[in-house]
Amino acid sequence: xxxxxxxxxxxxxxxxxxxxxxxxxxxxxxxxxxxxxxxxxxxxxxxxxxxxxxxxxxxxxxxxxxxxxxxxxxxxxxxxxxxxxxxxxxxxxxxxxxxxxxxxxxxxxxxxxxxxxxxxxxxxxxxxxxxxxxxxxxxxxxxxxxxxxxxxxxxxxxxxxxxxxxxxxxxxxxxxxxxxxxxxxxxxxxxxxxxxxxxxxxxxxxxxxxxxxxxxxxxxxxxxxxxxxxxxxxxxxxxxxxxxxxxxxxxxxxxxxxxxxxxxxxxxxxxxxxxxxxxxxxxxxxxxxxxxxxxxxxxxxxxxxxxxxxxxxxxxxxxxxxxxxxxxxxxxxxxxxxxxxxxxxxxxxxxxxxxxxxxxxxxxxxxxxxxxxxxxxxxxxxxxxxxxxxxxxxxxxxxxxxxxxxxxxxxxxxxxxxxxxxxxxxxxxxxxxxxxxxxxxxxxxxxxxxxxxxxxxxxxxxxxxxxxxxxxxxxxxxxxxxxxxxxxxxxxxxxx
Amino acid sequence: xxxxxxxxxxxxxxxxxxxxxxxxxxxxxxxxxxxxxxxxxxxxxxxxxxxxxxxxxxxxxxxxxxxxxxxxxxxxxxxxxxxxxxxxxxxxxxxxxxxxxxxxxxxxxxxxxxxxxxxxxxxxxxxxxxxxxxxxxxxxxxxxxxxxxxxxxxxxxxxxxxxxxxxxxxxxxxxxxxxxxxxxxxxxxxxxxxxxxxxxxxxxxxxxxxxxxxxxxxxxxxxxxxxxxxxxxxxxxxxxxxxxxxxxxxxxxxxxxxxxxxxxxxxxxxxxxxxxxxxxxxxxxxxxxxxxxxxxxxxxxxxxxxxxxxxxxxxxxxxxxxxxxxxxxxxxxxxxxxxxxxxxxxxxxxxxxx
Numbered sequence: 001x002x003x004x005x006x007x008x009x010x011x012x013x014x015x016x017x018x019x020x021x022x023x024x025x026x027x028x029x030x031x032x033x034x035x036x037x038x039x040x041x042x043x044x045x046x047x048x049x050x051x052x053x054x055x056x057x058x059x060x061x062x063x064x065x066x067x068x069x070x071x072x073x074x075x076x077x078x079x080x081x082x083x084x085x086x087x088x089x090x091x092x093x094x095x096x097x098x099x100x101x102x103x104x105x106x107x108x109x110x111x112x113x114x115x116x117x118x119x120x121x122x123x124x125x126x127x128x129x130x131x132x133x134x135x136x137x138x139x140x141x142x143x144x145x146x147x148x149x150x151x152x153x154x155x156x157x158x159x160x161x162x163x164x165x166x167x168x169x170x171x172x173x174x175x176x177x178x179x180x181x182x183x184x185x186x187x188x189x190x191x192x193x194x195x196x197x198x199x200x201x202x203x204x205x206x207x208x209x210x211x212x213x214x215x216x217x218x219x220x221x222x223x224x225x226x227x228x229x230x231x232x233x234x235x236x237x238x239x240x241x242x243x244x245x246x247x248x249x250x251x252x253x254x255x256x257x258x259x260x261x262x263x264x265x266x267x268x269x270x271x272x273x274x275x276x277x278x279x280x281x282x283x284x285x286x287x288x289x290x291x292x293x294x295x296x297x298x299x300x301x302x303x304x305x306x307x308x309x310x311x312x313x314x315x316x317x318x319x320x321x322x323x324x325x326x327x328x329x330x331x332x333x334x335x336x337x338x339x340x341x342x343x344x345x346x347x348x349x350x351x352x353x354x355x356x357x358x359x360x361x362x363x364x365x366x367x368x369x370x371x372x373x374x375x376x377x378x379x380x381x382x383x384x385x386x387x388x389x390x391x392x393x394x395x396x397x398x399x400x401x402x403x404x405x406x407x408x409x410x411x412x413x414x415x416x417x418x419x420x421x422x423x424x425x426x427x428x429x430x431x432x433x434x435x436x437x438x439x440x441x442x443x444x445x446x447x448x449x450x451x452x453x454x455x456x457x458x459x460x461x462x463x464x465x466x467x468x469x470x471x472x473x474x475x476x477x478x479x480x481x482x483x484x485x486x487x488x489x490x491x492x493x494x495x496x
Numbered sequence: 497x498x499x500x501x502x503x504x505x506x507x508x509x510x511x512x513x514x515x516x517x518x519x520x521x522x523x524x525x526x527x528x529x530x531x532x533x534x535x536x537x538x539x540x541x542x543x544x545x546x547x548x549x550x551x552x553x554x555x556x557x558x559x560x561x562x563x564x565x566x567x568x569x570x571x572x573x574x575x576x577x578x579x580x581x582x583x584x585x586x587x588x589x590x591x592x593x594x595x596x597x598x599x600x601x602x603x604x605x606x607x608x609x610x611x612x613x614x615x616x617x618x619x620x621x622x623x624x625x626x627x628x629x630x631x632x633x634x635x636x637x638x639x640x641x642x643x644x645x646x647x648x649x650x651x652x653x654x655x656x657x658x659x660x661x662x663x664x665x666x667x668x669x670x671x672x673x674x675x676x677x678x679x680x681x682x683x684x685x686x687x688x689x690x691x692x693x694x695x696x697x698x699x700x701x702x703x704x705x706x707x708x709x710x711x712x713x714x715x716x717x718x719x720x721x722x723x724x725x726x727x728x729x730x731x732x733x734x735x736x737x738x739x740x741x742x743x744x745x746x747x748x749x750x751x752x753x754x755x756x757x758x759x760x761x762x763x764x765x766x767x768x769x770x771x772x773x774x775x776x777x778x779x780x781x782x783x784x785x786x787x788x789x790x791x792x793x794x795x796x797x798x799x800x801x802x803x804x805x806x807x808x809x810x811x812x813x814x815x816x817x818x819x820x821x822x823x824x825x826x827x828x829x830x831x832x833x834x835x836x837x838x839x840x841x842x843x844x845x846x847x848x849x850x
Contacts, residue, residue, distance in 0.1 A: 301731050322734025331732070339728045345721070352718065353733045362715040 586776025592753020623753020
């Protein structure tokens with residue numbers, strides 16, 4: 001039987017952000033659909049709506065012409081919509097079988113027969129009686145899939161399923177998904193990995209900033225075209241004036257590795273690069289490819305080997321962020337509200353977060369409030385932060401003003417190197433331009449920047465050199481004049 | 497119709513109003529319980545909350561009970577503000593009392609101005625030592641400080657039991673489980689003739705002032721504030737997380753230890769099994785009722801101290817078990833947590849219009 005799933009005019013608004021802006025989509029069984037977009041594009045919200053976890057503000061969902069009321073995940077299950085989340089929902093200490101029957105009201109024996117039949121049909125081999133904690137990530141995922149299959153779903157939604165899988169496990173998963181699709185299960189595959197979309201899917205819907213950007217057949221697309229749609233801005237190539245090339249090396253990263261114990265983090269492999277004075281090195285890539293880890297290694301939140309980072313002829317790989325600041329490095333992290341600033345604290349208190357010895361913000365362990373306030377006022381006027389009240393809690397600043405405050409705070413040391421991560425993410429055009437001008441000015445003063453960004457346009461505009469990070473590895477470093485967005489797109493997708 | 501709406505930002509007025517609301521709700525619920533038990537609610541509440549502090553002696557008793565609660569809660573506020581869940585203050589109090597009691601016994605029948613400060617210092621150090629166990633285990637072995645600090649409470653009580661029954665028991669004490677009485681030089685001076693209120697209250701007041709100063713005026717306090725809001729930000733700013741965890745535990749332990757000293761060198765004057773009616777646990781309620789703010793904690797400690805006194809009066813005059821006091825403490829915490837919901841949500845009354 002054919003399954004037809006229709007999403008009609010779905011809107012979901014969060015305070016300060018439209019997660020889904022009037023999305024309409026139609027899916028038919030027999031095909032595998034990709035829902036593609038960057039982190040924060042709204043795809044997770046959409047599939048959570050489909051699986052009943054989130055209730056949309058507006059819009060309807062139809063399955064075979066029936067209007068579904070999805071008020072809870074249970075409703076989704078009842079309506080034959082199965083979902084495998086990125087993070088597993090399994091009880092580690094229970095056995096595989098216990099995990100599978102936990103939400104089933106059928107007889108144990110009959111479920112067991114059903115499970116055996118499913119495993120045989122799709123060539124899964126998992127011992128049902130060992131605890132889940134002994135399984136590999138790929139096997140755990142199979143357990144989740146079996147849990148959906150027991151209910152013979154009409155729709156199966158997979159949310160970023162390969163983020164924890166090995167190559168081998170990934171190709172096994174793809175084979176299974178194709179089989180399910182041949183049997184008439186409608187498959188929706190959520191990802192930001194372009195290569196996988198090309199390999200697996202028949203049709204692709206791209207989302208960006210809460211909006212549906214395009215729906216097309218895979219055969220009419222290629223990795224670059226999809227990358228452009230995903231990242232947006234089909235590319236005005238305004239570049240900054242090329243700085244006079246200096247050969248005065250400021251920072252050099254040698255054989256830097258980082259291995260995380262957290263399977264949802266990306267390992268960094270053999271990172272090598274250097275930045276000269278007055279230069280901006282852009283690091284492109286689709287989010288989740290190791291940018292966050294690279295930023296933390298550079299800022300000192302993650303300590304690495306002493307010799308792996310050489311800054312201004314000092315080895316600083318084992319120093320903390322505060323110690324690195326004393327060597328005139330500055331950092332602007334991606335997450336403004338959770339990391340770079342504390343929304344519940346006042347503006348001047350947030351300024352004091354960048355504490356360096358010569359600031360005299362704290363003397364003999366005491367807070368020197370006058371000094372901090374004086375600096376804060378200067379930042380507010382120098383960096384055009386739209387308020388004159390430094391006692392204001394920073395949660396009342398708009399994203400753009402908060403980012404100006406953060407950049408301003410980081411620049412009060414007049415650092416030799418500013419490392420920023422998605423500095424204009426989520427900002428309006430005016431604020432973006434201001435930040436860009438500020439960054440260009442830094443370069444003109446012969447200071448350096450490492451700009452980690454998922455915004456290709458921004459990178460091409462600001463960088464002197466560009467490299468692409470993919471799965472924790474950096475591509476070779478290119479002069480930005482030689483780079484086109486197409487070329488970046490290919491590298492971002494993982495091709496050579 | 498009633499609709500519950502999420503607040504855009506927590507309201508500051510509500511922040512200070514909810515503790516008051518919690519106390520009001522506790523009184524209402526308490527009255528209801530008394531009514532069900534067959535007492536006149538208002539009369540019972542009067543016996544519970546007004547009679548005990550109506551005279552000079554009662555008021556002195558109130559301050560006496562509030563002193564350790566305030567002291568411990570101040571210490572705990574350092575931990576709680578920086579997201580360290582030390583719930584073992586009772587153990588730190590007990591161990592502080594053991595160490596200072598031991599020192600006081602060393603000076604048995606001796607006199608000297610130096611004895612009392614030594615005893616007090618010993619208590620603070622004892623509390624710090626005991627608090628350093630969960631702190632070090634947390635920072636270096638990733639254990640859960642809630643479990644460790646809680647379990648250590650029972651360990652300390654057993655050590656105290658062993659000491660007062662065994663090696664430290666009073667040789668002339670007819671095998672009662674208690675030590676000798678401390679010499680006068682090892683005791684905190686009484687403030688007024690005939691009342692039990694003692695100089696320990698100055699320790700509590702000093703703790704209030706010092707903690708206010710540290711929280712709001714020092715770099716250390718600033719770092720604690722930042723870590724409490726966001727550990728990610730603290731890491732990014734380069735604060736030394738581990739050192740700070742240990743430090744707040746030490747401060748908290750020192751305060752609890754001092755509270756222990758206050759009890760044994762004040763009203764008790766010796767070591768025995770029952771040196772604290774769970775002040776260390778009740779102080780957790782005090783800390784939160786006072787919103788972890790030094791001044792708030794003063795008021796909260798007075799309010800909660802009444803429940804100790806009221807329970808005793810109620811037992812005498814109304815033959816209600818004194819455990820009613822704990823019921824009231826429980827209700828305060830319960831209603832406080834419940835009304836904290838209002839911090840993040842507001843209730844809207846909407847007409848019956850569509």
